[in-house]
Amino acid sequence: SQQGEEDPQALSIQEGENATMNCSYKTSINNLQWYRQNSGRGLVHLILIRSNEREKHSGRLRVTLDTSKKSSSLLITASRAADTASYFCATAPSGNTGKLIFGQGTTLQVKP
Amino acid sequence: DADVTQTPRNRITKTGKRIMLECSQTKGHDRMYWYRQDPGLGLRLIYYSFDVKDINKGEISDGYSVSRQAQAKFSLSLESAIPNQTALYFCATSELAGLTGTDTQYFGPGTRLTVL
Numbered sequence: 001s002q003q004g005e006e007d008p009q010a011l012s013i014q015e016g017e018n019a020t021m022n023c024s025y026k027t028s029i030n031n032l033q034w035y036r037q038n039s040g041r042g043l044v045h046l047i048l049i050r051s052n053e054r055e056k057h058s059g060r061l062r063v064t065l066d067t068s069k070k071s072s073s074l075l076i077t078a079s080r081a082a083d084t085a086s087y088f089c090a091t092a093p094s095g096n097t098g099k100l101i102f103g104q105g106t107t108l109q110v111k112p
Numbered sequence: 113d114a115d116v117t118q119t120p121r122n123r124i125t126k127t128g129k130r131i132m133l134e135c136s137q138t139k140g141h142d143r144m145y146w147y148r149q150d151p152g153l154g155l156r157l158i159y160y161s162f163d164v165k166d167i168n169k170g171e172i173s174d175g176y177s178v179s180r181q182a183q184a185k186f187s188l189s190l191e192s193a194i195p196n197q198t199a200l201y202f203c204a205t206s207e208l209a210g211l212t213g214t215d216t217q218y219f220g221p222g223t224r225l226t227v228l
Contacts, residue, residue, distance in 0.1 A: 042219035092215040098143055104154040
């Protein structure tokens with residue numbers, strides 16, 4: 001069964017606006033990762049946040065993690081048309097299983 | 113050159129046919145994975161392998177088999193394809209996680225399989 005649930009399923013914004021996507025999960029984790037997928041292509045790793053971290057930044061990306069609520073958010077600031085893609089959260093369950101469990105994804109459309 | 117490659121990129125086949133999807137990687141990673149992606153369902157793990165002698169079933173292994181021919185090669189087979197196996201298939205790799213345990217995965221470009 002899938003562990004990550006993402007919200008919203010789809011998001012449409014104008015260029016320059018911020019985009020926020022949320023991810024919830026069910027069990028304890030080692031880390032949570034966000035991936036990006038351009039239409040029909042392979043996923044690309046964006047950012048990883050460990051279970052003992054609360055916030056992380058990478059360029060225009062900001063990720064937060066609340067382990068008490070078992071949730072994470074991905075914020076993309078000053079969005080660009082090139083940010084149009086699907087975004088997936090993936091959790092690495094505790095115990096170093098070597099597996100990731102992916103959410104269903106959020107489809108982001110950034111209009112020029 | 114791409115670090116993780118998949119062949120073929122597209123395949124159309126008929127019900128009952130045997131199909132093999134191949135994955136090769138030049139990243140030197142020990143761990144390899146096969147996923148399928150269906151619209152609205154995200155990625156689901158089919159099989160994974162942590163080294164050449166290690167094969168493990170994932171969430172949805174029924175109807176599939178795998179072979180880890182070498183550290184760099186991991187093949188997925190559909191012994192008798194059926195229409196509900198129509199999907200986008202991805203191979204991924206990751207390095208053996210040490211104490212830091214990042215589990216970051218690197219994906220191939222995908223194979224679009226259609227079973228008629």
